Structures are given as C-alpha cells and as structure tokens.
Amino acid sequence: MASLPPNFQQLKQEQLKPFLHDQIIVPDELQANVLITTVDKIYNWSRRSSMWPLLFGLACCAIEMIATAASRYDLARFGMEVMRPSPRQSDLMIVSGTVTKKMAPAIVRIYNQMAEPRYVLSMGACATGGGPFKEGYNVVSGIDKYIPVDVYVPGCPPMPEALIYGLLKMHEKVDRQSVTSVPWYRKDSSAFVPVPRLGPDIFDPRQVELIKDTTLKATTGASATAANGPAADAEGRARGPKTLSDKAKARMEEAKKRWRAKKGVPA
Numbered sequence: 001m002a003s004l005p006p007n008f009q010q011l012k013q014e015q016l017k018p019f020l021h022d023q024i025i026v027p028d029e030l031q032a033n034v035l036i037t038t039v040d041k042i043y044n045w046s047r048r049s050s051m052w053p054l055l056f057g058l059a060c061c062a063i064e065m066i067a068t069a070a071s072r073y074d075l076a077r078f079g080m081e082v083m084r085p086s087p088r089q090s091d092l093m094i095v096s097g098t099v100t101k102k103m104a105p106a107i108v109r110i111y112n113q114m115a116e117p118r119y120v121l122s123m124g125a126c127a128t129g130g131g132p133f134k135e136g137y138n139v140v141s142g143i144d145k146y147i148p149v150d151v152y153v154p155g156c157p158p159m160p161e162a163l164i165y166g167l168l169k170m171h172e173k174v175d176r177q178s179v180t181s182v183p184w185y186r187k188d189s190s191a192f193v194p195v196p197r198l199g200p201d202i203f204d205p206r207q208v209e210l211i212k213d214t215t216l217k218a219t220t221g222a223s224a225t226a227a228n229g230p231a232a233d234a235e236g237r238a239r240g241p242k243t244l245s246d247k248a249k250a251r252m253e254e255a256k257k258r259w260r261a262k263k264g265v266p267a
C-alpha cells in the first residue's frame with residue numbers, strides 16, 4: 001500500500017491527541033466544589049450543539065437525509081432540527097445526491113453566501129465522487145472539486161445511521177478547534193470560492209490557464225507553457241488553428257441553410 005502523505009499523518013495524530021480539558025487534574029478533596037474546563041470546550045460545545053444545517057438535497061440520498069430529520073432518528077437531539085435551504089444562519093451544508101454540472105454553480109454560490117463558521121458534509125457516493133454516474137456527461141465527479149468538504153459519508157445511499165455517524169464526526173472535528181486558531185477571526189481568511197462557469201461544459205475559473213493551455217495545444221499542436229520547448233511552441237503558434245476540411249465546411253453550410261429555412265431568414 002502506498003504510504004500516506006505526511007500532512008495526512010499529522011492531521012490523524014492531531015485527531016488522536018487527548019483534549020486539554022481532560023488532562024487537568026483536580027485534587028480529590030476539591031472534586032465536589034471545583035469545576036475546571038477550557039474556553040475552547042465551552043465555545044465548541046455551544047457551536048456543535050446547535051449546528052443548523054443547510055440541506056441541499058439533490059437526488060435519492062436526500063430521502064435518507066429527510067428520514068434522518070424525521071421522528072424515528074430525530075436530529076433535534078443534536079440541536080439540528082432547523083433545516084432550511086437558506087445560507088442565513090446556517091453552519092453546515094449537507095450536499096446529498098448527484099451533483100450535476102447545472103447545479104454545481106448554485107451550490108458554490110450558496111456556499112459563498114454562508115457566514116463563517118461554515119462546514120460541508122458530502123453525503124453519498126454521488127456527492128463525494130460522482131457515484132454510479134461518474135464520468136457521466138452531466139455529472140460532477142465530487143463536490144470537493146469546487147468547495148472544501150469536511151466530512152464524507154460513503155454509501156449509495158448512506159442510511160440515516162451513517163449520516164448520524166458523519167454528523168458525530170463533524171462534532172468531533174468542531175471539538176478539536178481552538179478559539180485561538182480558528183480561521184474566521186483572522187483577516188482575509190474566509191476566501192471567496194470562484195463560482196464555476198456553465199457553458200458547453202462546466203469549468204472552474206481557477207483552472208482557466210490550464211484549460212487555455214490544453215486547448216491551444218489541441219488546436220495548434222503546441223503548448224502555451226512550451227512543454228515541448230520554445231521552438232516547438234513558436235512553430236505551433238505560427239501554424240495557427242487547424243483549417244476545416246471541405247466536407248466539414250459543406251456540412252456547416254447545409255446546417256446554416258436548414259436554419260435559415262426554418263426561421264424564414266433570407267440567405
């Protein structure tokens with residue numbers, strides 16, 4: 001098995017560290033009168049005990065999420081019964097279901113509208129990696145390509161028990177945060193996530209240079225980053241875009257004629 005990246009190991013070790021408030025020892029004779037804790041414990045306890053979800057039900061997984069909120073599983077136990085499709089006052093976005101290319105910009109826009117602290121839970125195989133529709137023409141291969149995800153819940157669909165386990169993991173994550181280091185009290189920490197653009201295909205504006213480079217390479221045979229050397233790059237640019245074949249030109253003219261005839265536009 002390939003070794004795990006070092007920052008992953010470090011994150012895992014941090015998750016295993018005992019809490020500071022569990023290490024403070026109160027003498028036996030004071031146990032009945034003294035209560036010691038940390039500011040972090042109170043701060044995190046209050047946040048995780050009233051984490052309001054922003055439900056983003058997109059497909060079948062949403063039914064399991066709805067079942068989790070209903071009487072049998074009762075999310076009110078965790079102070080999470082206020083489920084609204086609104087970024088106002090919400091702390092946790094639950095992306096449950098298949099994320100289509102048409103829907104991804106809306107998800108990112110709403111994520112940008114959420115106030116800090118904000119968390120994201122990806123529910124199900126589809127939201128996490130495309131699921132059974134991975135590589136489908138209209139499906140995004142995981143919402144984490146666009147927004148940061150804190151907890152992944154696997155399954156197709158994950159049952160309510162799995163979602164609740166994911167929520168408990170989210171609580172653990174919140175418990176590990178410290179008021180001295182949380183990003184939302186730092187200047188410029190809450191970055192705006194570029195909203196993906198939906199055209200013939202969806203693309204992430206952060207990758208525009210890469211897309212430009214790849215497209216140029218495909219049309220001119222050279223790379224803007226001159227992967228094959230500056231000489232090959234200049235040669236490719238000089239050649240310009242490929243010209244269309246006569247057959248392709250004829251087909252385009254045919255299509256134009258048909259369109260004009262349909263719309264009644266004179267030639």
Ligand code: SF4
Pocket residue numbers: 059060061062096097098124125126127131132155156157158
């Ligand atoms: S993971 Fe399975 S159950 Fe969930 S939305 Fe995708 S296909 Fe449906």
